[in-house]
Amino acid sequence: MxxxxxxxxxxxxxxxxxxxxxxxxxxxxxxxxxxxxxxxxxxxxxxxxxxxxxxxxxxxxxxxxxxxxxxxxxxxTAPRVFVSDMDSTMIGQECIDELADFASLKDQVSAITERAMLGELDFASALGERVGLLGGMAESAIESCLAERIRPMDGAGTLVATLKARGCRSVLVTGGFHHFADPVAGQLGFDRVVANRLGVADGALTGALAGGIVDSAVKRQVLLDEVAQLGGDVTSLATGDGANDIPMIEAATWGIAYHAKPKARAAADGTVDRGDLTAILSLLGIPRSDWIAK
Structure with missing residues (x-):
């Protein structure tokens, strides 16, 4: 069938x-x-x-x-596990690009980001280069950037809340940073956050990461671990937009590429190319009358 x-x-x-x-x-x-x-x-x-x-x-x-x-x-059917990328999926921005703009480095950082999203550059190397450019920036700039520039993608809160109402556990997993991901996850209602952590010393970014890197393999493993914790045979949904999301998209029962790059679209079971994130609820067969507006 x-x-x-x-x-x-x-x-x-x-x-x-x-x-x-x-x-x-x-x-x-x-x-x-x-x-x-x-x-x-x-x-x-x-x-x-x-x-x-x-x-x-x-x-x-x-x-x-x-x-x-x-x-x-x-x-x-509605999934039991939902794992999503953050930048350009749950929010409409790339956090590191916006942060770099505070330091007048956006063009340099954006160019590296685009190459990584297209799968033309190793993610770990690209992340290291971008974070290194931010060394010396005041940590307080992150809070300003978050407040002024970071906005949820249309339909993000409704998607998470509606799935949660149907017993779905949601995880935000991102190659971005806890400084951004934790507030975003709290606003949207995610149950767990997996992200990179920026190094900070004396109130400024060190230009390095603290701890391991959340890359495509980690994203995939997070999805598999969440499924295993619920018994191993539950349905799962993954959403993302870039090459770094492909392994988790492929590992999910249903992987949906959201306004995505070509490689992510090709790897996915589905795509959202015209609507907002609530289109996923319709594709899952959840009636609009059951959506939890947020």
Whole structure:
């Protein structure tokens, strides 16, 4: 069985659906049923007896992009574990870029960040280079940056609160820093935070990290550990936007790439390319009447 749920521009939706079904049949994939979900009126669900998820995703992109979509080889339900990246996923900024702007270093730091997100630069090396540029900055600048520039992504609080109401444990895991992640997690309602820790001495950043690095392997392991603690057979959801998120996206029952870079999109079971984070709730089949606004 193969299930695809998608949210697309309603204009000419039926015509595009007919074309997509024809394209799928031409690729050897038979659509057994196509219908709008009764409890999520803007969600179109396709059911196929079998098929290659990659082919299904490609056809959906070809005919409906930009589209929010989730493809699954089994029934889609609310997860028991939710693990998410922070920068450009749960918040709309890259914290280290914003912090660097306080030191007039944003261009240099942003260039390194972009190369790392695209998978062109080793994450640990990139992180070390960026943190090193911030050496000597007053720790108080972090609080100012957080207050003035860091904002939750639209729908982030509602996503976390709604999943929590359904018994889901949520973890914010980021290659960013506790100075930012702890307040963000508290605001959004995450149960746990895993992040890097900036070195501080005499009220200023040292230009180094204190402790180990949270990289892609750590992100994946956090997801696996959280699942194992609940019995090992529970469903999990992971969201992220960059190359560093790919291992945890691939390890989750459902990995969703949020307005993501191409490599992350290709690795995911689904993408959100047009809506905000509440689109994930619709793709999971959670009715809007059950959302917990936050």
């Amino acid at each position: 193969l299930i695809a749920r998608l949210i697309a521009d309603p204009h000419n939706l039926e015509t595009r659906l007919d074309a997509a079904i024809a394209a799928l049949e031409g690729a050897g994939l038979r659509v057994a049923e196509a219908a709008m979900l009764d409890f999520c009126g803007d969600v179109l669900e396709l059911s196929l007896p079998e098929g290659d998820p990659r082919v299904l995703r490609r056809v959906i992109d070809d005919h409906f992009a930009p589209v929010d979509v989730l493809v699954s080889p089994h029934e889609i």
